[in-house]
Amino acid sequence: MKIQLFVLAFVLFSTEFFGQENLDDRYYFTEALYENLSDYNKKADAAFRAKDFEKGRELFKEFTSEQLAGSYMNNFKFKDLRKRDVELYDFDKPTFLITYASWCIPAKGEIPAINELAKEYADKVDFIILFWDNRKTVKKLSDQFNSEISVVYVDESENNGGYVVKQLKHSLGLPTCFLLSEDKRITSIRRSIFSGPATDLETAYQKNYIALETSITKNLVPEYDEVYADNVIVD
The missing domain is CATH 3.40.30.10 (Glutaredoxin)
Incomplete structure (x- = not known):
């Protein structure tokens, strides 16, 4: 009985604690940057080294509209x-x-x-x-x-x-x-x-x-x- 009560208490505590940690399931700007910025920089650097500035502008537009737009801006200070x-x-x-x-x-x-x-x-x-x-x-x-x-x-x-x-x-x-x-x-x-x-x-x-x-x-x-x-x- 004591073991069952302990398990129940642990489950309730875990649900409350971890539930609070995961209340915010938004996909944030910083996450989008972490996952996609390196690839964008490689492509953009190559375009600018080749002096293909139109390609560079297209890459920026594609990166921001497809990878960053829709994410939530972090609460920066x-x-x-x-x-x-x-x-x-x-x-x-x-x-x-x-x-x-x-x-x-x-x-x-x-x-x-x-x-x-x-x-x-x-x-x-x-x-x-x-x-x-x-x-x-x-x-x-x-x-x-x-x-x-x-x-x-x-x-x-x-x-x-x-x-x-x-x-x-x-x-x-x-x-x-x-x-x-x-x-x-x-x-x-x-x-x-x-x-x-x-x-x-x-x-x-x-x-x-x-x-x-x-x-x-x-x-x-x-x-x-x-x-x-x-x-x-x-x-």
């Missing part, structure tokens, strides 16, 4: 400009997350386009700019973004964000834009649109605005786009 810890899951709306650094020149017209879209979609989307820089530098750079955008950073020199840096920066480079659903599932990953040096600012802005809005309405708020279309008055 950053710092805000007040040096407070910020977790990705603190943002409860669908999320537009793009990574920058002071030494990385953004695409011409991209920041004005993001600012305009942040104003338009602020009630439906959280816009996050993640810098790989120190606070002093990020604070200066943050002036170019409007108040609807959350500016956060990871300072590599502090040696306390290595995990985030490895997964979000070193895996895909920068700038990289992640479009995340409300529950932080990756719906799309995209590169910036870099116009040629001869392209004027207004044209570059329009290209970025159209491309970014298309991504937002398609991946983050498709119902918003449908409702808007249904209410357009045609003369």
Whole structure:
């Protein structure tokens, strides 16, 4: 009888303990990277060594859409400009997350386009700019973004964000834009649109605005786009 009671107690304990450990059966971004990044890097490196840049772009699109999209972004931690810890899951709306650094020149017209879209979609989307820089530098750079955008950073020199840096920066480079659903599932990953040096600012802005809005309405708020279309008055 004592043995039976012990076995029953052990089974109940094991079910409760291990059940809690396995409550979250999501497939995470870091898992997808671990399983697929090495193969992608080999193919991409070969394409760029051969100067086949179109092939490189195709490989990135294939890798992100087939291997990473659908996984859930990990609850990475950053710092805000007040040096407070910020977790990705603190943002409860669908999320537009793009990574920058002071030494990385953004695409011409991209920041004005993001600012305009942040104003338009602020009630439906959280816009996050993640810098790989120190606070002093990020604070200066943050002036170019409007108040609807959350500016956060990871300072590599502090040696306390290595995990985030490895997964979000070193895996895909920068700038990289992640479009995340409300529950932080990756719906799309995209590169910036870099116009040629001869392209004027207004044209570059329009290209970025159209491309970014298309991504937002398609991946983050498709119902918003449908409702808007249904209410357009045609003369």
